[in-house]
Amino acid sequence: MKNHVTVGVDGSTESRAAARWAAREALLRQVPLRLVHAVDWLLDPVLPGVGPSGADKWADRALTEAAQELHGRHPSLEIMTRCPTGRPAAALAAEAADSALLVLGSRGLGGLTGFLVGSVALSAVAATDTPVVLVRGPDEQEEAASGSEAGAGAGAGIVVGIDIQEAGDRVLTFAFEEAERRGCRLRVVHTWKMPPAYSYVPFLDSDNARDIGRSVTRTVEDMLLPWRHKFPDVDVSTGVSMGSAAERLLDACRGAELVVVGRRLRHSPLGAHLGPVAHAVLHHAAAPVAVVAHP
Known part of the structure; x- marks a missing residue:
């Protein structure tokens, strides 16, 4: 153990x-x-x-x-x-x-x-x-705490970024366990983009965007159900939006105690394999950053 x-x-x-x-x-x-x-x-x-x-x-x-x-x-x-x-x-x-x-x-x-x-x-x-x-x-941690009142992540507790296209069991388990230990809030952040075919459409249909947003939100909520049942005392909120995953996650984690991101398990002699979101959070988030490997 x-x-x-x-x-x-x-x-x-x-x-x-x-x-x-x-x-x-x-x-x-x-x-x-x-x-x-x-x-x-x-x-x-x-x-x-x-x-x-x-x-x-x-x-x-x-x-x-x-x-x-x-x-x-x-x-x-x-x-x-x-x-x-x-x-x-x-x-x-x-x-x-x-x-x-x-x-x-x-x-x-x-x-x-x-x-x-x-x-x-x-x-x-x-x-x-x-x-x-x-x-x-310590200076950066104090700066993060002092900026929490004005930041979008004010009172965020722990923030975790997830990708519904990947198996995030280890990432979510780590985030929920940390929130339970601290007795703090957990904010789950996910971003999405319009399907590639829409890049050929001269204008964005707002109704289609809303429909896709609702569908993604339902998928996120369904994904979280097992953890909500396993950790009933954890206060969980979700933030699902369209846009840049790195930007949304960095905005959400301002003032957070901890931000949790995943990385794919890749054993290669070519060096570190961190996705662009994890890389951005590691270099720009003032809060401590937990990197959790997952399949």
């Missing part, structure tokens, strides 16, 4: 924010927290000029400081530490294999640029079937 939460730490502000988020998640789940520091010192040194012994001391210090801070905040939380060797993404993915959740930090770039999701984080997301949460630094 996967009975702990794993978080990558490297001493940065972003990883400390991720560790604090992961600690709260572990407490909600009532499971231990595993702190992992993974660096390939030979091929990708974080500190140029630092030898193996100095690197080991630096890694131990990063883990010790993170563990001490979290223990001070949460004395009852069981904390473990690990310092595996190897390429960071592969090491983190290996550590995630027996975990319920992998948590990583990401850096804000400011303005409209969004957030920097580094190659290690993207590769780790692609290399594991375990759900991965990317957490922004």
Whole structure:
């Protein structure tokens, strides 16, 4: 049974924010927290000029400081530490294999640029079937919270984006479970587009658009029925609209505690395979983003 939460730490502000988020998640789940520091010192040194012994001391210090801070905040939380060797993404993915959740930090770039999701984080997301949460630094999280009153996602709690054309069981289960743990609202977002044939029509028939919208809404509601029955205490709302999935989801998740997106399971040597919606949310949503792999 996967009975702990794993978080990558490297001493940065972003990883400390991720560790604090992961600690709260572990407490909600009532499971231990595993702190992992993974660096390939030979091929990708974080500190140029630092030898193996100095690197080991630096890694131990990063883990010790993170563990001490979290223990001070949460004395009852069981904390473990690990310092595996190897390429960071592969090491983190290996550590995630027996975990319920992998948590990583990401850096804000400011303005409209969004957030920097580094190659290690993207590769780790692609290399594991375990759900991965990317957490922004504390400044970005405060900005997200302060913008919640004016944002379309005000009081949104958790937001999940779904695609009715794909099997989203794992995505929905993760989102409903998180909402149930937190006792917060869950907003399900889906967008649709007119059939390709309409691109050849000189004008859009508003009646047809409304009919398609109603049909899609019914499909979404039918899709959610099993989860509504399984999680009767979760307050669920739906947002079904025509337009860009990424834009609608980013708008809906302003001020949210967590946004959940799916990614298709694709095992390929060609690198990370994130859909355009997941990619946009990872780079532009201020809230923590959970990426859940599904068939």
